[in-house]
Amino acid sequence: MLNLNNMKGFSLWLAGLVWGACSAYAQELHMPRNIKQAFSKGTRAADGRPGRHYWQNRARYDIAIELRPPGRTIEGREHITYFNESPDTLRELPVKLILNVHRPGAARDSDADPAYFSRGIEIDSLAINGVGRPWKEAGAYHTIQDIELSEPLSPGDSLTLFFQWHYEIALRSDREGMIDSTTFFLAYFYPKIAVYDDYTGWDRLEFFDLQEFYSDFNDYTLKVTVPAGYLVWATGVLQNPTAVLGPVYAERLEAAGRSDTVIHIVTAADLAAGQVTAQQRTNTWIWQAAGIPDVAVAVSDHFVWDAASVLADSAGQRRVYVQAAYNDTAAAYRQAVTFGRHAVSWLSDEWPGIPFPYPSMTVFQGYAAMEYPMMANVMVTPALTITRSLMDHEIAHTYFPFYMGVHETRYPFMDEGWAVFFELLMGRSYKPAQEADDLFKGWWVSSWSGNTAAEADLPLITPANMLRNPAYWINAYIKSSVSLLALKDLLGDDLFKKCLQEFIRRWQGKHPVPWDFFNTFSNVAGRNINWFWSNWFYSSCYIDLAIEQVARTPKGFDITVGNTGGLFVPVDLLVHFSDNSTVTIHRTPAVWSAGQQQVVVAVTGKKKIRSVELQPGVFLDADESNNKWAAAL
Numbered sequence: 271m272l273n274l275n276n277m278k279g280f281s282l283w284l285a286g287l288v289w290g291a292c293s294a295y296a297q298e299l300h301m302p303r304n305i306k307q308a309f310s311k312g313t314r315a316a317d318g319r320p321g322r323h324y325w326q327n328r329a330r331y332d333i334a335i336e337l338r339p340p341g342r343t344i345e346g347r348e349h350i351t352y353f354n355e356s357p358d359t360l361r362e363l364p365v366k367l368i369l370n371v372h373r374p375g376a377a378r379d380s381d382a383d384p385a386y387f388s389r390g391i392e393i394d395s396l397a398i399n400g401v402g403r404p405w406k407e408a409g410a411y412h413t414i415q416d417i418e419l420s421e422p423l424s425p426g427d428s429l430t431l432f433f434q435w436h437y438e439i440a441l442r443s444d445r446e447g448m449i450d451s452t453t454f455f456l457a458y459f460y461p462k463i464a465v466y467d468d469y470t471g472w473d474r475l476e477f478f479d480l481q482e483f484y485s486d487f488n489d490y491t492l493k494v495t496v497p498a499g500y501l502v503w504a505t506g507v508l509q510n511p512t513a514v515l516g517p518v519y520a521e522r523l524e525a526a527g528r529s530d531t532v533i534h535i536v537t538a539a540d541l542a543a544g545q546v547t548a549q550q551r552t553n554t555w556i557w558q559a560a561g562i563p564d565v566a567v568a569v570s571d572h573f574v575w576d577a578a579s580v581l582a583d584s585a586g587q588r589r590v591y592v593q594a595a596y597n598d599t600a601a602a603y604r605q606a607v608t609f610g611r612h613a614v615s616w617l618s619d620e621w622p623g624i625p626f627p628y629p630s631m632t633v634f635q636g637y638a639a640m641e642y643p644m645m646a647n648v649m650v651t652p653a654l655t656i657t658r659s660l661m662d663h664e665i666a667h668t669y670f671p672f673y674m675g676v677h678e679t680r681y682p683f684m685d686e687g688w689a690v691f692f693e694l695l696m697g698r699s700y701k702p703a704q705e706a707d708d709l710f711k712g713w714w715v716s717s718w719s720g721n722t723a724a725e726a727d728l729p730l731i732t733p734a735n736m737l738r739n740p741a742y743w744i745n746a747y748i749k750s751s752v753s754l755l756a757l758k759d760l761l762g763d764d765l766f767k768k769c770l771q772e773f774i775r776r777w778q779g780k781h782p783v784p785w786d787f788f789n790t791f792s793n794v795a796g797r798n799i800n801w802f803w804s805n806w807f808y809s810s811c812y813i814d815l816a817i818e819q820v821a822r823t824p825k826g827f828d829i830t831v832g833n834t835g836g837l838f839v840p841v842d843l844l845v846h847f848s849d850n851s852t853v854t855i856h857r858t859p860a861v862w863s864a865g866q867q868q869v870v871v872a873v874t875g876k877k878k879i880r881s882v883e884l885q886p887g888v889f890l891d892a893d894e895s896n897n898k899w900a901a902a903l
């Protein structure tokens with residue numbers, strides 16, 4: 271291919287020379303057999319849209335839990351109505367009991383200590399369609415248990431389940447657990463029906479505490495009963511603030527829904543005065559949320575509470591609550607609502623540029639950096655800029671995996687990739703771009719580019735449920751986000767955003783797989799970019815460009831850039847001339863589109879070149895020793 275340009279009087283061109291060796295150059299992307307079947311059944315369409323026969327199951331969860339901190343036992347009851355929208359007759363219901371990963375005998379990805387262990391979720395009673403039946407666990411598994419149905423569930427039919435259970439919250443808090451003796455963070459705390467989908471059937475992947483989740487879009491009513499004096503934050507919209515809060519605090523919360531500035535709903539002084547909640551023995555806080563994948567809950571008797579709101583949809587004049595719950599000693603958290611407002615607004619207006627889909631977002635000071643619908647559990651780090659980036663990241667997850675119901679367990683690049691990508695771009699919106707890029711390179715990219723082991727170069731499409739670290743970390747977070755940056759450079763911001771927004775419009779509230787992502791971007795971009803997908807998602811390539819040669823030509827100079835690592839990244843060159851002038855040359859990954867191993871950048875003109883250097887930017891280069899060329903003196 272040939273590419274002609276004019277830049278500051280120099281005409282530059284690039285030409286492909288040799289076919290790539292690292293990249294399998296394929297126009298057809300391999301699809302697992304069950305995904306192929308989904309396409310042939312018409313549940314997914316070749317242009318990237320949900321197919322004419324697309325379906326997904328759903329449920330209504332009516333959950334009531336009671337907590338009595340500092341007692342660690344949490345008791346729950348739930349009524350589930352499960353709707354079979356599939357064309358299949360279901361004969362069993364696998365139930366996810368994620369917290370059983372805390373059981374001493376459960377398989378898990380990393381070591382555990384006594385503070386982590388618990389007896390997991392203990393089911394006290396079960397009824398199906400109102401008929402009680404004994405709970406029997408298969409000993410071989412922990413986090414997933416099958417319920418055999420005595421009567422099969424036909425297509426279009428529904429059934430009801432009733433569970434009563436209890437569990438002891440773990441002393442150690444990661445994604446969930448005890449924050450302190452009277453502050454708890456609850457997640458995955460209820461029996462939940464596994465996803466039955468159009469390409470795998472039942473999702474029977476166990477939880478090992480490394481990979482993440484996969485959920486239907488359900489409607490939730492959540493009732494949380496706590497002693498007086500305890501505040502509760504949870505997924506959803508609080509239905510009864512005046513019943514559970516003291517009048518002045520309910521008024522402040524209401525006012526925050528109209529306020530751009532931070533309102534201190536409950537301060538340390540308020541807590542000391544002891545009137546923040548309704549003065550009953552216990553209060554039952556009620557939350558509702560529709561069409562969401564999960565719920566999380568935080569309770570405390572001494573965390574303070576800030577809130578404000580922000581316009582997320584200027585057309586609809588819809589405001590989103592942004593809230594923070596934290597220990598008053600955490601200075602970073604005093605700015606959490608301000609940070610959160612910026613995040614919600616930026617995500618709505620810039621990237622992805624789709625109005626924040628939820629009515630509320632609460633950032634809670636825990637010991638994790640973990641997303642839940644409408645909630646984030648974010649630790650305080652020694653550096654404010656990192657704490658804020660973690661908040662940005664978890665809030666950005668709203669779009670992937672919650673609004674877009676991706677299979678995080680198997681394809682986490684579909685949510686972590688976007689979260690890291692948004693985190694970087696959001697960082698550039700409020701601090702110097704160099705600072706945002708340095709954090710991105712230092713925190714993320716360097717642990718991939720500097721890792722020369724085989725497991726650092728597994729293809730992105732590798733099912734992540736089969737990965738451990740560092741491969742999981744590299745693929746889910748790093749290679750994924752860098753691939754999106756390369757794609758953004760290839761398509762240009764406008765077209766890339768158009769593809770992203772259309773992908774979200776097509777699949778929000780549904781379960782896209784990687785091929786729906788590939789196909790939608792190709793379809794909306796109006797070009798076949800399988801060469802890009804093939805290279806970034808199916809190869810073991812890495813990032814390593816080299817300046818191989820700078821040679822005089824009758825018209826000027828030819829700069830030969832070799833692609834040693836094989837990944838299709840942008841080429842950025844800084845050329846110094848002997849008269850001290852410089853020129854920067856940028857080429858998108860399109861220069862590799864025919865699978866070349868080298869490109870030649872021709873610089874025409876009379877000036878002599880003194881030196882040439884590659885400027886990889888965030889595309890950190892594995893071997894920088896060959897990134898510079900200097901003329902012999």
Ligand SMILES: [Zn+2]
Pocket residue numbers: 663667685686689
């Ligand atoms: Zn994440």
